[in-house]
Amino acid sequence: MTDASAPRIHLGPVEDPHVADGIRRAGGVLVPLAEAEGVVWVQGPETFPSALPDSVRWVQLPFAGIEPWFDAGVIDDKRVWTSAAGAYAGNVAEHTMMLLLAGVRSLPEQLAAQSWRKEEFDPRVGTLQGSTVAIIGCGGIGRALIPYLVASKVKVIAITRSGTPVEGASETLSADRTGEIWSKADHFVIAAPSTSATRHLVGKAELDQMSESSWIVNIARGTLVDTDALVDALEAGSIGGAALDVTDPEPLPDGHRLWKLPNAIITPHVANPATTLTRVLADHVAANVARFAAGDDLTAVIDPSAGY
């Protein structure tokens, strides 16, 4: 049954089934572009219409980082634009937990084995139980990671810009106190934004303070870690290991030293992969369609004048 007051949404450039379902769940009806009040776009700016009907009052973009959309000149000030900021935090947190567990529990060497080497591996499998994990830049991804860590009885130290207590963390420190954590935590999750201030946040001085069993997980941007200093520490065995979904340089070139290290885990920037993108986006879209219908403020509104 179509309600005359139901929001008329155009879904393009393809009718992705997960997102279509999300729109319908929220009470929206799918319409051609010419009849739309709202547009939900599930691909990049290349395929975006060069002009939108005046009836379109809202556009939902599919990515959290929207620089390419500004570069393409797509975003105007005639309507409200929303990004997918925050929508993928849960998926990235899940990848982060996998990387941390795989490192601490020595999965790579067990996967490489072709025989039952229990006596050899038994003393090398660690646990997160009772350890301390620092989350540097504890925003949406860090907050989504905390419940996994709490399930492993981990003590979480959250670092945020302001130091305002993060729920579930044992302790929250403001960013200016980051220097305190390197000798204090067992493992480190890098989830901070990439700025001039966070470049090489983890370098030789920080690595030198970590323990021989410490793992670093980077799911933010490669430049937050000084790759040369990291590789030196990994080769020397002065830290437990590093699990990186992002690298510097990225893509990591063939033959790079990181590829050969047994205590490095590399995944090629797939924490929020294409396979699951629209499945995860669907909930974010559904929530915004419901808010649009009710006339409420939308989530993740883009500020065209600020460029984000």
Added chain:
Amino acid sequence: MTDASAPRIHLGPVEDPHVADGIRRAGGVLVPLAEAEGVVWVQGPETFPSALPDSVRWVQLPFAGIEPWFDAGVIDDKRVWTSAAGAYAGNVAEHTMMLLLAGVRSLPEQLAAQSWRKEEFDPRVGTLQGSTVAIIGCGGIGRALIPYLVASKVKVIAITRSGTPVEGASETLSADRTGEIWSKADHFVIAAPSTSATRHLVGKAELDQMSESSWIVNIARGTLVDTDALVDALEAGSIGGAALDVTDPEPLPDGHRLWKLPNAIITPHVANPATTLTRVLADHVAANVARFAAGDDLTAVIDPSAGY
């Protein structure tokens, strides 16, 4: 300061620092065997004293499975004996979560790569977000696993003998309804006890009902899965994969077909490894020392007449 009423505990055969700390935290004092009221043992039965002083009213053993202690004739009916049943559930749940995530998110093939194959892997990395996971035999380990799954927004179907609702599960089914889940859940965690009724709980008929992206994780006993049927399904690609910390036969012999499959993850029965055993045991011991001091019932009391 030593309190005359503090429980006098002998820790042997070595003074493990984690367990020693647990005993002291609970108010106990460490004493030689001849002066002990309680004994906490952190190794196998081979090194256990052939006779205990009559003053010893309680013995804490370090393992959950205590058959070897009965076989060695160590357990008598002159005092209370406790096992470590339940102490390791959290650690095994953590390993289970790692195996499930590594499978669903295609970690093995990414680890094997020596170049940045983002385009190839991006569509092959899955997510647990929004999926349904069945835990077959949802006891201590399953209950410890649920918070991780809930963090990934998973719908949990718990199977228990009685079907009494398990906290955190969306649905709990009694064991006689196990047949319903194979086509209903996306992934399967095998955590049931090994009995004649659970032998080959997962065989050809069950595998045939699963989807092409389904992962099976077995952290219970190898015999719960029909290995030949599983290998056939893995070779055919009719399921996503299998992650096994236990196998049948176990140890898995060199050259076995399972070693060569890219969609099989094998860890050699290390979900609760030696490295972390005493660290995890410490909390269990501390709780029992506190109960012993207070005269309360101890946790995981062994029944010598029943043999468990």
